[in-house]
Amino acid sequence: MYGRYTQELGVFAREEAARIREDGRHRRFISERSPSIKLLEYEKGRCVRCRICAVHCQRFLMSRVGEDWIFLILLGLVMALVSFVMDFCIALLLQAQKWMYGGLDSNVILQYLAWVTYPVVLISFSAGFTHIVAPQAAGSGIPEMKTILRGVVLKEYLTLKTFVAKVVGLTCALGSGLPLGKEGPFVHIASLCAALLCKFMSFFGGIYENESRNIEMLAAACAVGVGCCFAAPIGGVLFSIEVTSTFFAVRNYWRGFFAATFSAFIFRVLAVWNRDEETITALFKTRFRLDFPFDLQELPAFAVIGIASGFGGALFVYLNRLIVQFMRKQKTINKFLMKKRLLYPALVTLLISTLSFPPGLGQFMAGQLTQKETLVSFFDNRTWTKQGMTEDFNYDIHSTAWKHPQANVFVILVIFIVMKFWMSALATTLPVPCGAFMPVFVIGAAFGRLVGESMAAWFPEGINTDGTIYPIVPGGYAVVGAAALSGAVTHTVSTAVIVFELTGQISHILPIMIAVILANAVAQSLQPSIYDSIIRIKKLPYLPELGWGHHEKYNIRVEDIMVRNVRYITLNSTYRDLHEILLIANLKTVALVESAESMILLGSIERVQLQALLSQHLSRERRLEFIRDAERKRVSVVSTPSSEEGGQKVNHEVRFQISTEESSLFTPVHPISPKPLKPALKRTTTAEKNIEIPTSPHDSGIGLRNLLCARPQTDAMEEDPDAEDDMTLGEVEEWEEQQLDEQVNFNNCKIDPAPFQLVERTSLHKTHTIFSLLGLDHAYVTSIGRLIGVVSLRELRKAIEGSMTVKGVKVRPPLASFRDSGTSGTSSESEATELHKLWDRHSSRSIPREQQPNTSDSDDKSQ
C-alpha cells in the first residue's frame, strides 16, 4: 500500500485494468489447460489412466509452482545462463579487438584507427540502443533497486524493454574494453529477471500477485546478481544486503543464499562444461602459500592501504559527482549534447582509448590488457622486483605488459593508477549500462600491488626474524587493496567476503578486514557512497542514512521538523472544501479529522478517492437525476401547486439528516431508474461545454471538471447515451454551486483508518527508523488523538541532511537552538499542558453545549 503513493491515478487505473484482464486470461488459461478429471473418467480409450495420472501430476506441479524455492531455482538458472552468455559475448568482443589490433601491426596508424574506432562504435551503439529502447537501463541500477526495495514503485525500471536494453547495452559497453564494471548492472538484470519471472509465473499461481512477496523476491534477486557476477554467493548476499537494504528481514536470508548459491553453481558448472575449467574453482584463483601467508609486522602496511583507499574512494565518488554536475551546469555544452546524444559517449571513448593505445601512452599503463587479465597479473603470488630492480618475469604473457625497458615497475603502476582513476570516474558517467565496482576494484588492486612491491623491495628477505625466510607476497597486498578501495567507494564491508570467494583463498582474512574497515571509516566520514551519490544526483525518492556519529540525532524531535499547517477535511466538510483542498494542495493523502475544533484524527483518504467522491457527486448522472426529480416535482406541482420550493428544501434537508437510509438508496438509484427512451439530442451541448472549459478556468464549477479528468467525458457519454440534459450552462453552474455546499457523504469512500502516527517528542533517530522500517511516505503527528502536524519524507530528508556531517564539519541540528530556548520546556511539563487542554476541552464539553452545533455548522477552516 505504502509504495503506491507515488503512482499517479492514470498509472494505477491502467495497472488495475491490466490486472483484471490478466486475471481473466489466467482463469481461461487454467480452464483450458486442465480438463476436468471427472470428465476424463467417463471417457474411454487406451490411455485414460495415463491421462488421469498426467492431469494429477500437472495439478500437483501447478500447486508446487507457488513455492518459493522453485521460483528461486528458476531465477538462479535463468540468471546463470544470461550471465554466462553475456560473459561469452563480452569475451568474444574483446578478442575481436585484440585480433584486429594484432593483425594490423604492420601499420601503426591503421592499428590506431582500429583500436579507437572499435570501442567508439560499440559505446555509441550501446548508448543509442539504450536511449531508444529504454533510457532507464543506463547506469548502474543499484540506486534504483535501493529505491524500489524501499517500497517506492518505479514501474518502468522493471520491464522487458529495460531488460533487453540493459543486456545488449551492457554487453557492448563491456566489450569495448573501457574501464566499466558489470556488478551494478547485473544486480539490475537479476531484478529484471525476477520481476519478469514473477509476471510469467503469475499465470500459474495467484501467490505471484502478492506485492510484499515480490519485494522479497527482488531482494533475493539482487543477491543473485552479485553472486553470478563474481561466482560469489555469500559475498553477493551480503553485498546486496548492505547496498540495498536499511533493515533486513532475517527470514529472507535463506532466499538470497539459496538463489545465489544455485546460480553461482550453475554459472561455474557452465564454465566446466565449456571446458574453460577442469572443475569448479574461483574466478581469480590465487596461489598464495598457506602456511605463512603474512607476518604480523606487515599489518601496518595493510592498515596504510586501508586508510589511503578510504581517501581514494571518497575522492572517486567526489570526482564522479563533479563530472556529472559540471556537465549539467555548462548550459551550452549541455544543450549541444542533448541534441547530439551520442557525441558525448563517443568523445569520451575516443579520449580514453587514445590514451590507452598500447604503442602510445598505453605502453606505460599496460593498455593492451583487459580488466580480467590485469587482475590476474596483480593477484599473482610472485614478486615483480628483486632488490628494488625489475626482475626478469617472463613466465606469463600478462606479466610482460608490466615490464618496460625504459620505465620502472613502480612508475608504470603509478601511471596506471592515476590514469585509470580519472578514466573510470569519467567512463562511469556515460549513459550506457555500466557499474563502477570493477574499475575501482582494479585500481585498488594496482595500488595494493604497488605497496606490496615496495614492501618486497624494502624487505627482500621478508620480515620474520625467526630463521625461516618467508618472502613478502605482493599479490596479497593487491587483494587487500582491491577489497579496501571497492569497499570505500561502495561503503560496504562485504567486499572482503567477495574477495575471498573471488580468489578462493581466505588466508589474508585479518589484513583484508582491517583494511576494509579502515577504508570504510575514512570514506564514510568524507563522502556518501557512490550509490547514494547517484541517488542524490538523480533525486530519487530515497531516505539518506543516518551518519556514523549520529549522537545529535537524539536531540532533534519531530516537533522541530513537522509541518504544522496540515491540510485536512472533517466529517462536516462540504464538497467545496474538498474541492479547495484538491486544488490547493498537492497531497497524496488527506487527513480526515472529526471536526476542525476537536481535530481528532480519524484516518486518511487518498487523493484519488476524494477526486472520485467529488466527480461522482457532480456527475452527469446525478444532474440528470436531479432534473428528473425536478421534472417529477413540477408534474406534482402542477397537480398541487402550493409549496413548490419549500417542499424541495425540506426534502433536501431531510436527506442530509437521515442520510444513512437515504445513502443506501443512493447509489443503486441509477440502474433502477426508468430511462426515458429518447434519442441523444443534446450531445452538442456537452460538446460545447467541453470546448468551453478552457475558456473559464477560474470558474470553480467547471475548472473542477478539468481537475477530475479521472473519468473521461466520452466514456460517460457512451455509457448513458440516451439521457436527457436540458440544463443550460448557467443552470449547470448554479446546480454545481448548490451541490458543492452539501456535506460530503463518505459512505463510498475508502478510508485508511490507521495512518501512521508519531508524537511530538519522537526523536529524529526513531522517526528515521520507523520510516525506513515500514517504508512510510508520511506520518501524522498527533497529540492525544489530535492531529497537530505531518512529517513527510521530504522534511525528514532535509532534517537529516541538514545535520549530517558533510565534508567533515558537523553542522548543528536545525532548529535545535530554537527548541532549547523555546516554549516546550521539559517533556513532562509540555505533556501536562497538552493534557490540560484536552481535559479543559472535554470538561467544557460535558457542560450542556448550546453553541456546539453552530460552530460545527459554520465551520470556517483557517486554511
Add this chain to the structure above:
Amino acid sequence: MYGRYTQELGVFAREEAARIREDGRHRRFISERSPSIKLLEYEKGRCVRCRICAVHCQRFLMSRVGEDWIFLILLGLVMALVSFVMDFCIALLLQAQKWMYGGLDSNVILQYLAWVTYPVVLISFSAGFTHIVAPQAAGSGIPEMKTILRGVVLKEYLTLKTFVAKVVGLTCALGSGLPLGKEGPFVHIASLCAALLCKFMSFFGGIYENESRNIEMLAAACAVGVGCCFAAPIGGVLFSIEVTSTFFAVRNYWRGFFAATFSAFIFRVLAVWNRDEETITALFKTRFRLDFPFDLQELPAFAVIGIASGFGGALFVYLNRLIVQFMRKQKTINKFLMKKRLLYPALVTLLISTLSFPPGLGQFMAGQLTQKETLVSFFDNRTWTKQGMTEDFNYDIHSTAWKHPQANVFVILVIFIVMKFWMSALATTLPVPCGAFMPVFVIGAAFGRLVGESMAAWFPEGINTDGTIYPIVPGGYAVVGAAALSGAVTHTVSTAVIVFELTGQISHILPIMIAVILANAVAQSLQPSIYDSIIRIKKLPYLPELGWGHHEKYNIRVEDIMVRNVRYITLNSTYRDLHEILLIANLKTVALVESAESMILLGSIERVQLQALLSQHLSRERRLEFIRDAERKRVSVVSTPSSEEGGQKVNHEVRFQISTEESSLFTPVHPISPKPLKPALKRTTTAEKNIEIPTSPHDSGIGLRNLLCARPQTDAMEEDPDAEDDMTLGEVEEWEEQQLDEQVNFNNCKIDPAPFQLVERTSLHKTHTIFSLLGLDHAYVTSIGRLIGVVSLRELRKAIEGSMTVKGVKVRPPLASFRDSGTSGTSSESEATELHKLWDRHSSRSIPREQQPNTSDSDDKSQ
C-alpha cells in the same frame, strides 16, 4: 519504552533511583577529576602549562569516550582477553586430566577412578557454583540474548554476578572433557561484557544511558562472542545476526564487523605472542590441495551429507527437548533431583565419562581425544583407508586413536557418531553454562569423514577421468559435514562462513553451501532450531518465526485473533472504575478512550501511572487536607451556622468543574500549608489500621491500599510525622468511597499519546512483521479512530503456533473457516458499514444534543 512493559513497578522504581544516584555520583566524579582550567590558570607553579595541557587532553578524551568505536575496541579487547584466559585455563584443566590418566597407567582401576572423578568433580562444582552465584548463567545464553535483543528486559541476565558465574562455570564445564560447547556461552559472556562496560562507561559520558544504543551495542557484542570463540569475525557477525535478530538494521552492521575483527585479531595475536603460533592463522587450519579441491561428480555425495545432516539435526533438537521434558514430567525423579541439585549433573557425567573411558568402550570411539584434537584429526587431508582397508597412518598422534587392531575405521566412526550423538544431547541439558554448537560440529565432522572415507574406499583413484589422478579428500567431507550438521541444529546458513574461517580455506565453498542449504531445508521443516526449542521450553517472551511456507498467513486477519473485550478507561471515568480495572485486569497498559459511547482511542496509560493516580487521590495527605478543610469550614460554620452541608457540596462541585485552576493549586498545597506543630499522637491509629487491613480484604477502600503498595506506609508516616488524623476507620472508608466516585483528574498522569494501532483487516503476516520490527508488546485495533480490540504478543503467538507446520502437518488457520462464512463479507462492504456507523453517530451528534451530558454523566460502563 516498549521493553519496559515487562518490568514490575518495584524494579522500575529501584532502577530509577539507582540511575539518579549514579547521575549524581557521576557529576561529582567529573567535577572532582577535572579541576577548572580557569582556576589553574591563576595558580602559579613550575608545571602549570603541563597541567593545563593535561586537563585539555583529559577533556578531549572524555568527549571521545562517547564514540562508538572506542567502546567497540574496548569490548573487543576485553573479550579477547577473557576468551584467551579461559581457553588457557580450559587447556590446563584438560591437560591435567590427561596427565593424571597417563601417570596412573599401571593400575586400570585407579586410572578409571581418576578418569571419572575428575569430570564429576568439575561438573558438580560448575553446577553448584552457577546455582549459588547466578542460576541465570546456566545453559547457552543465546535464547536469552535473542529475547533481550527483541526488546524484552531480562535484567538479571546481564549482571556482574552472572558474568562471574558464567566464566567460572564454563571454564570448569569445558575443562571436564564432556561434549559441551562454548559458542552460546561466549555470546552471553560477550553481551555481559558489553553491558558491564556500558555501565562502567556511563561514568564518563551520558550517551551510555541511552537504551536503544545499548541494544545496538549488545547486538555487536553477540558478534564479538562468536568471533572470539572461533576467531571468525565474518562468520561471527552473520551467525549472531541469524541467531538473534528478526530484523537487522544494516547501519549496525559495521559495529559487529569492527568489534569482531578487532577481538579476533587480538585473540590470535595473543596466540602468536604466547608462541603457540608463528603468525596469525586459522584455528583449525586445513591443507587441502588448491588446484583441484573436488570433482563435480562428488557433489551428490555432498548433497547426501546435507540431507542426512538435516534429519540428524532435527533429531538432535527433538532428543534434547525430549530429555528435558522427560525429566520434568517424572515427578518423583524431579522432586528428588530438586532436593539434590548436584546429583543429576554428577550422574550424567559419571555415565558419559565411564562410557568414554579409553581402555573400555572409549577405545572404539577415540575416547582419549579432546574435542579439538578430534576435529584436527577429522580435518586432516590424508585418507585413513586404502582400498577399503585401514591404512597404516601413524604420522600423527591424534590419528592413531582411530586405529584399532580389531575394528575397522568405519565401525569406529559409526560408534563415535552414535555415542556422541546421545551423549551430547544429554550433556547439553545439564544446568551448567554450556552450548551445543561444538559437540554437534564434531559429530557432523565425524559423519562427513565417514562419508569421505567411504568415497575414498569406493573410488581409490579419484573420480576424474581426464588422466590426472586427483584422489578424494575425506577431510573436505568432514568440513562439509560439520557445517551442515551445525547449520541444521541452529537453523543457520552462516556456519558455512564460520567453517571457512575456522579452516582457513574456502576452496570447498560450493559443496559446503549446498550441504548447508539442504540441511537447513530439511531441518527447518521438521523441528525448530535448538535455540527456539529452548525458548519454548523456558517459556521466554519471544515471538516465534513464521515458517518457511507461510502462504496461509496472508489469510488470517487481526480481527480473527484480537481480543474484543478491551479494558479501557474514559475521560469521564471515576476513580472507582480505575480501581476496578486495576483489580480485575492484569494489564501493563490500559487504553484511554474519549467516552464509552464514542470509543475514540486517545492513548494508553501504564498501570503504574494509574496506580500512582489512585494512590495519590486516596493518599493520607489529601485526607488530612480534607479534614483541615472540614475543620476550617466547621469554624466558619460556627460563626455562620447556616448551609453547612450545602456549602461543602457546592465547593466540591465547583472544584471538579473548574478543575484546571484547582489542580494547579493542588499539588503544591502540601509544602505551603501551615503545619500545626503537634507531636505525633495518633500513630497508633495508623498502626491499627495497618493491622486491620488483612481482616477486611473485600472492602474496596482498604483492599485498595493493599493493591497500592507502591508507596510504603512507613515512608508516608516519616514524611509527615506531625500531621493530624482524627478520622475513625468508618470515616476513612466513607471518605474513600466518596473520593472514589469522583472523576479522574488525568493532569499529572503520563499518557502515551500514540500507542501502536492496527486495523481489523491487517494480515497476520504484516502484524508479525510490525511486532517484530518495533518490538511491540501489544497493539490496539482501531476502526476509524474507535477502539475495537487489542492484540498482544500472546494472541499473536497462539495464532502463529496454531497455523504453524508442526511435524509436517499443516494446520488450518484458526477461525479461518469461521471468518469465511462469517459476517464480514468483502472488505469494502464491511468498511462501508463501519463508516456508516461512524457517520450515523456523527450526524446524530450534529443534531443539537440534549441527552449528551446525561449519558456521559451517568456513564455506566458495561465492564
